[in-house]
Amino acid sequence: MKKKITVALLTAAISLSLVACSNKENVSKNEKLEDTVVVYTTHKEEMLEAISDEFTKETGINVEFINLKGELADRVRSEKDNPQADVMFGGDTSTYMQLKEEGLYEKTEPQWKDELDKSFKDSEGYWYGTIKTPVMMFYNKDLLSADKAPKDWSDLTKEEYKDLIVTRDSLSSSMRSTVCALIENNIKTKNEDAAWKYLTDLDKNIKNYYNSGSVMYSAIGKGEAAISIAVLSDIIDNKENNKMPLEIVDAESGSVVITDCVAALKNAPHPNAAAKFVDFVGSAKVQAMIANDFNRIPTLDSALKDSPAWMATDYKAMDVDWDVIGKNQSKWIEKWETDIIDNNKVEKQ
Incomplete structure (x- = not known):
């Protein structure tokens, strides 16, 4: 079962042994995916719940999301030597540029990266834009x-x-x-x-x-x-x-x-699940879902065409x-x- 946990309970929560759902038909047998992914975020909980539910259904991976609002970057910095999360989801391009320079991200290669306009992604694959704001x-x-x-x-x-x-x-x-x-x-x-x-x-x-x-x-x-x-x-x-x-x-x-971005954190506790989450959350399917259910403008044109008309x-x-x-x-x-x-x-x- 997916849970939302507070920042105060983070250390205790991630130390627990979490049992993943068994539905992993869509996951390659060659991937050694962990049972959990911990996401630091600035996005609203209702949207995070919807994304997490769909991600768990597709992969069987449990999602723990921690909403840090304006403290997101500082939290990631403070845990550089001992990361407590796997993914940073939300926050603007400038923040991601700075944290990349500080060596806080791991490269990922989501399936949709080549479709994404270069203005919405890091040229070396450290972060990707998923929402135009x-x-x-x-x-x-x-x-x-x-x-x-x-x-x-x-x-x-x-x-x-x-x-x-x-x-x-x-x-x-x-x-x-x-x-x-x-x-x-x-x-x-x-x-x-x-x-x-x-x-x-x-x-x-x-x-x-x-x-x-x-x-x-x-x-x-x-x-x-x-x-x-x-x-x-x-x-x-x-x-x-x-x-x-x-x-x-x-x-x-x-x-x-503003371009809201996503990135996998360096030395994350669950690196394979982190890469899987990045691939999932920026996909055209999920961007279109977020557009229709939560009024967030996609960065992928293939998602924009299936989004509300006002987004054009x-x-x-x-x-x-x-x-x-x-x-x-x-x-x-x-x-x-x-x-x-x-x-x-x-x-x-």
């Missing part, structure tokens, strides 16, 4: 008319938007990636001082930072603020399923497009150098958290 500005059209709404990221610092903006806090991986992309873009087009001035001015206009996406959307719905930033799939979900009056902004300088939405992507972000992300986020964010605005749930 555009991060976009949006607003409550009952509170703000289209002509008064922001047209680009630079508009968010205008005085007219003071206390009209709410966002996620630094525990959100998409928010951290967006902040880093905005820093990199400002440095590239202006200079580093301009980048930090932009974030300082933005903080002045932000009414609250939330560590819960649902609470943030609730604030928008209740009219506590008119403008926010979120991944496109969540905006679509709240607009269509929760009937919220939201309007998406196709930013003039482009929206930040045309939007401008910001020109971002994820390699530069990977090299600077830690110090940039630390400075943002310690020197920029007004902690009095951080709403704890």
